[in-house]
Amino acid sequence: MEKVCLKQGAVYRFTISKPLSFSAIISIDNLAFPISLGGSRIYSYASKEEAYTDATRLSKSMSLKAACAKLPIGGAKGVILCDPKYKNREFLEAYATCVHSLEGKFYTGEDINMSPSDVDMLLEFSPYFLGASKQQSRYGMPAKATALGVVSALKSAVNSKLQKNDLKSLKVAIQGLGSVGLHLAKHLAQAGCQVYGTDIDVFRVQQALKEVEMTIVGPDQWCRLDVDVLSPCAIGGTINNQTIPLMKASIIVGSANNQLENEVRDARSLHQRDILYCPDFIASAGGIINVYAQLTGYDRSEVMKKIDMIGETLRDVVHRTKQTKRSIIEVAQKMAHEYSEKALEAGMSIPVSNQKGNL
Numbered sequence: 001m002e003k004v005c006l007k008q009g010a011v012y013r014f015t016i017s018k019p020l021s022f023s024a025i026i027s028i029d030n031l032a033f034p035i036s037l038g039g040s041r042i043y044s045y046a047s048k049e050e051a052y053t054d055a056t057r058l059s060k061s062m063s064l065k066a067a068c069a070k071l072p073i074g075g076a077k078g079v080i081l082c083d084p085k086y087k088n089r090e091f092l093e094a095y096a097t098c099v100h101s102l103e104g105k106f107y108t109g110e111d112i113n114m115s116p117s118d119v120d121m122l123l124e125f126s127p128y129f130l131g132a133s134k135q136q137s138r139y140g141m142p143a144k145a146t147a148l149g150v151v152s153a154l155k156s157a158v159n160s161k162l163q164k165n166d167l168k169s170l171k172v173a174i175q176g177l178g179s180v181g182l183h184l185a186k187h188l189a190q191a192g193c194q195v196y197g198t199d200i201d202v203f204r205v206q207q208a209l210k211e212v213e214m215t216i217v218g219p220d221q222w223c224r225l226d227v228d229v230l231s232p233c234a235i236g237g238t239i240n241n242q243t244i245p246l247m248k249a250s251i252i253v254g255s256a257n258n259q260l261e262n263e264v265r266d267a268r269s270l271h272q273r274d275i276l277y278c279p280d281f282i283a284s285a286g287g288i289i290n291v292y293a294q295l296t297g298y299d300r301s302e303v304m305k306k307i308d309m310i311g312e313t314l315r316d317v318v319h320r321t322k323q324t325k326r327s328i329i330e331v332a333q334k335m336a337h338e339y340s341e342k343a344l345e346a347g348m349s350i351p352v353s354n355q356k357g358n359l
């Protein structure tokens with residue numbers, strides 16, 4: 001294992017030669033936190049540099065998300081540089097050994113190409129994994145919690161921007177009808193919204209139409225719709241200098257990570273167009289709140305309270321932004337740093353309940 005020290009955090013590089021050859025990178029954004037949390041993905045990166053950039057960028061985003069949700073943990077990310085087709089028991093055992101060597105500073109779970117059933121197997125080799133399939137049936141899917149967090153942020157944004165106290169008759173267009181998007185659509189339809197949806201996967205569209213009353217539009221139509229809210233729940237970078245000029249919505253709130261293609265440029269354009277953008281690291285925190293609770297002893301009512309607070313956090317950020325000339329992203333990032341400094345100053349330690357992998 002090779003350790004590269006960063007300003008606050010560290011990146012650990014592992015090279016595994018047996019039973020098959022691959023490397024893994026684990027980025028911990030801030031080592032001052034006793035525990036850091038973030039998923040582990042398996043991906044065929046074009047280069048080690050690309051994997052390194054992905055791991056460090058994603059661990060930073062996880063830190064912002066944890067801080068805005070007022071969780072006393074740091075952000076982290078594991079990336080395994082390998083074609084997922086080689087994933088097998090020995091491969092997972094080798095990765096579990098890497099995670100185990102960090103002695104509980106890093107807790108991790110599902111992400112791209114890493115499923116809850118993989119986590120079941122990883123837990124046979126190390127206790128530092130969360131989100132096993134049996135845990136999901138007990139604690140619920142992180143995606144459901146994420147969707148509830150988006151609803152909380154959406155209500156708050158609608159209240160701030162449109163001075164409305166409920167979502168009745170609101171027009172909302174969801175991009176991506178996957179795990180989060182579909183749950184979100186169900187909640188919004190139940191709240192009386194007029195729901196529009198798009199997905200590039202025909203199967204997901206058919207599934208959504210079976211479960212929710214909504215209007216389906218083409219992927220290119222999504223950002224042009226005459227709706228109140230756009231909700232990006234697909235991939236990153238879909239808010240950019242091509243799509244912003246086409247928008248008629250006055251609010252953007254969704255779960256996708258890194259929605260703005262270029263943070264500075266796109267935040268400025270949205271501000272100029274008077275579109276309220278909810279930073280993704282605030283809106284999408286429901287999942288991390290749910291997973292964190294599994295680490296500390298799950299209390300459903302506490303989880304729901306924290307998810308409800310997402311709307312309050314957005315309200316605070318919107319209020320602070322109105323008092324400055326800075327973008328909502330800059331204000332939210334500053335607030336996140338304040339929260340994490342406070343958590344560190346208070347020396348918050350967390351009572352970990354899964355040392356034996358038996359959440």
Ligand code: NAD
Nearest residue numbers: 142143146176178179180199200201233234255256257287
């Ligand atoms: P998912 O893979 O289940 O769903 C994503 C959907 O988006 C898929 O159906 C896919 O076909 C669709 N899609 C991809 N590109 C598209 C495009 N250009 N136009 C329209 N549809 C497109 O993923 P998910 O778990 O629902 O997560 C959605 C987003 O939220 C992701 O960006 C994820 O990183 C983020 N997120 C998820 C969670 C969670 O708990 N699952 C938590 C935080 C953030």
